[in-house]
Amino acid sequence: MNKRAILAIVNKDLKVVAQNKGVVIPIIVIPLILFVIFPWAMMFGPALANDSLGNTQSLESQIGQLMITMPAALQNEFAGHSITQKMSIFLLVYGLAPMFLIIPLMVSSVLAADSFAGEKERKTLEALLYSPITDRELFIAKLLGPWSASVVIGLISFLLYVVMVDLAGWIEMKELLLPNWMWITLVLWVSPAVAGLGLVVMVFVSARAQGFQDAYQTGGMVVLPVLALMVGQMTGVMFFTVEFVLILGLALWMLLITWLWQASKRFQREQLMPKG
């Protein structure tokens, strides 16, 4: 394995992508909105809304209905809190968990779109194909950069989120709400698998796409399963418990390994060569 060449490609790709505002801005802004601004809005929003509208009873009945569907362990966690606190804890500790998966998915797919379709568009890929690396090394190198970046950005987003949620939780109820085992499992076990799946999808979209925008728009559909998880969680169809997250991660890793194995077998540098 030509590690030096792989590392050279990873470094170069990340260096180039860091100069693309169209890529960097969403990677910074979306985690900031989701994991810095959103937690505070969730913590203090319901209380402010109740104070101004005075509809505590309606909120209480909604939360009550949702709690009936929750596993017993979760119901215990909510015990001893006011309705608005229950609402905030539910949204911040559980509700937003599926949404977290948007981060690795978004980062990996946007970077992969730039790395494959973007390079094809900028006509820089052809020179790389004439280098002495093998098809497999090229495949690994092109995936490794976006994957490692998305895992790191996921971790940073999580740390930011923990700080913001705990700050808000401490101010509102003198409690540190995060991290818990479910989130740790989600970030360290599920998130890297999701990042990998986003990449594999984007690699194949990019091989057929004409450019970065084309690839990114087509590949944007990879967020749909995450939105389904989000809806499921919010409507009480499922709950992100540690067990659920472990099983979800296992299923995603198995899917990823199967896809990667098939993709690496089918991957040929010829597919990346611009026509002509």
Added chain:
Amino acid sequence: MKLPVIQISNLTRRFGENVAVNNLSLDVEPGEIFGFLGHNGAGKTTTVRLLNGVYQPSSGAMRVLGLDPQMDGPALRAQTGVLTETPCLDERLSALDNLTYCANLFSLPQSEVKSRVHQLLTEFELADRAGEKVSGFSKGMKQSLALARALIHRPKVLFLDEPTSSLDPVAARHVNDLIERLTLSEGCTVFLCTHNLIEAQRLCNRVAVMEHGRLKALGTPAELTRKYIKRLNVELETDEGQENHALQILQEYPKLVLSAPALEKGVIKITVSGRDVIPQLLSSLVQAGISVYRLAPQEVNLEEVYFAVNGGLQ
């Protein structure tokens, strides 16, 4: 006897119904600058991609530096350099970064990277702007940098795909000078794809002419001239009083002299059926007592040969 650097035997590559390279066979000898001529769509770029193991052939065999591009692609590409038609540089990076990246990609010894990059930047007159982003470079500078990149690992075979097609004449001349100078100093074999026939004539030892993926002609420019050029303009200077006599003699050979000889400013101009008839005409003139001061066949350029091969102008 040295083995050919490139050996191609019955090579074919199809893209669906389209046959991009059709039953191609040729050899390229060590150290030569080999011209691969043809207009757009002739199969030149596809051949370069096949020879570097980027494309897989549909049928046929090839060896480059004794290696099979299909089986030994990485080992082969470590010894070849390719300058593509567009420079393929990362324009968001500096010239220095582009070359350093490439040096690492080709696993140049770590201790050598800095000096080799610096050497090439100096040689290609880019040292002053090494730290600037390539996006601000002129086309000629970009192509020079791309050529420097292709040479970073001191390749044994250099593939140049239309190296000057997008350049103005001055920049093209500069790049051609670099090719000539560097191939001499680095001692590598050059496979030059071009439709610039003046460039090919100036640089190439031998040329192959391609049309629609098929090899139409192969040889040195002189060999191809002999084979394909059937009309040759010749200028003749004789003693001042003997011009009319010379014209009469020439008119006696209608099969050899294809146009009526014309006298212009003391020089007789004729068109003959080929280079091989010149000795016979000279002999006849001398035997008739004509003092021949100069008998000069007009230099045939590769462009005329190219069109003759392709059944064009001739």
